[in-house]
Amino acid sequence: MDQELLTIREMCEAFDVTPRTLRFYESKELISPIRDGQKRLYTRRDRGRLTLILRGKRFGFALEEMRQLLNLYDRGDQKGEQLKRTVAAARERLAQMEQQRDELNEAIDELRSQLEAGAEMLAAFRPAAE
Amino acid sequence: MDQELLTIREMCEAFDVTPRTLRFYESKELISPIRDGQKRLYTRRDRGRLTLILRGKRFGFALEEMRQLLNLYDRGDQKGEQLKRTVAAARERLAQMEQQRDELNEAIDELRSQLEAGAEMLAAFRPAAE
């Protein structure tokens, strides 16, 4: 229960990722497990960071962006400037996501109308009208 | 006015694409301009197809998908089975797009609530709660 250190396998099961993914994140300096000989052992800190990384992925953050955000956070600079940057990054991402959704909605409407109106795709998939 | 044949440069301006793009599409067998010596000349047919290709891109179709769709169309099999496939492909894509939008909306809601609720991102970017 709530072990202090997890093996790579346990981590994979806990977070539903592959070993390759964890090693990859490590190579990108997103996490940094300790070593027992040559085996990796993940601390609570690693688990926390991985949680944030995966959450960030759901939001569409790139790994590199997450690394920077985590580094900011890491500096313990939670009271001032750095924190604001984190929030700003999040707001920016949110705006991007909303725009992306809007564009997607436009494309959806357009395609749907092509399908409905053209009765048989003759509208969307015929060569340009003469 | 409505010239019969366009050079690659004219095509680029008309459709706002680069020469590389046109050659690339040609290499992928999406278009097939005729040759005057070694120079490419784009027919009305090419222009029609390019219009469809770009339209498809807006809908998120991959080039390979568009190639197949164009080929189906090309067989003149516009009355029967092939047409249905085209329509089916479009409907499928539409469904994908709608799902993608829904997921995006979920992520947006989640991120937005993190921002609003946590007051200062403490919710989204703090290590997992103890």
Place this chain on the structure above:
DNA sequence: AGGAAGCTTTACGTTAACGTAAGTCGAGAC
């Protein structure tokens, strides 16, 4: 000993849609 399991490292492969560089060629301009 002698595996088998599970971990490790190294490093090439994958995918899409072009970008970009290098070198060539034919057609006018001068």
Place this chain on the structure above:
DNA sequence: GTCTCGACTTACGTTAACGTAAAGCTTCCT
């Protein structure tokens, strides 16, 4: 002739996030 312009071909580079293969430790079990 020589220059220049635009077009051409060939082919390697780019990006993200891992997948996957190859081959070598270390244990643990028998």
